[in-house]
Amino acid sequence: MIQLKEIDKYIESRFQRVFILKGINLTINEGEFITLMGPSGAGKSTLLNILGLLDEDYAGEYFFGDKSIRKMKDKERSSLHKSEFGYIFQAYHLIDELTVYENIETPLLYRSVSSTERKSIIANLLDRFNMVAKKDLFPAQLSGGQQQLVGIARAIAGRPRVLLADEPTGNLHSGQAREIMEIFQELHAEGTTIIQATHARENADFGTRLINLVDGRIETDEAIAK
Ligand SMILES: Nc1ncnc2c1ncn2[C@@H]1O[C@H](COP(=O)(O)OP(=O)(O)O)[C@@H](O)[C@H]1O
Ligand SMILES: [Mg+2]
Secondary structure, three states: OEEEEEEEEEEEOOOOEEEEEEEEEEEEOOOOEEEEEOOOOOOHHHHHHHHOOOOOOOEEEEEEOOEEHHHOOHHHHHHHHHHHEEEEEOOOOOOOOOOHHHHHHHHHHHOOOOHHHHHHHHHHHHHHOOOHHHOOOOHHHOOHHHHHHHHHHHHHOOOOOEEEEEOOOOOOOHHHHHHHHHHHHHHHHOOOEEEEEOOOHHHHOOOOEEEEEEOOEEEEEEEOOO
């Protein structure tokens, strides 16, 4: 589904080139649930941003299916980005001025989903995450765990094929973190490809593959024993 070939990401400092990612070769098959681990600064977020087409400033090749990202027109790339990827961030990135309902609705508005269909998708998600009673509240009125559930609901509302999550449980208590991982496990069972960056080794056990990044390189890449 996704293939990265010899990806280098670097910044030019005054005297030298500083590599953030170096020689990344990675093949991701549809339906995998991958965990990226590694020390702070190892390049996990940078790699997720490249995978999610949020960062195009790198060397090397990225294929989505049989298509080279670099050879795509801007419009094609941006439509791929919108239609295939969902993002979950550590800091939720909810819009403070919008209610829970409206936050979940935003990606559906971008995709011009009809109003009837939007209502039904959002009703299902609220139900699934036990948030029906919270739909008219604003993010500030929710706990961290609830805000992250809204972030997940928003990310999956458009049924992305690939879900990218950067430290999705970073601000949560262990019980809430577990709940989020169980949701990921369900989405994975439904066929969603998931790539998460995390510091928590226990989160990796919910997935199928563990990749360790150190200093911008893949140090180990192994299957998770079930
Ligand atoms: N735009 C940037 N300019 C300069 N340095 C950056 C930039 N983005 C990331 N870095 C550096 O690259 C390294 C990897 O960052 P990051 O991908 O955020 O690591 P991780 O998510 O594994 O903690 C860090 O040392 C960070 O400071
Ligand atoms: Mg990071």
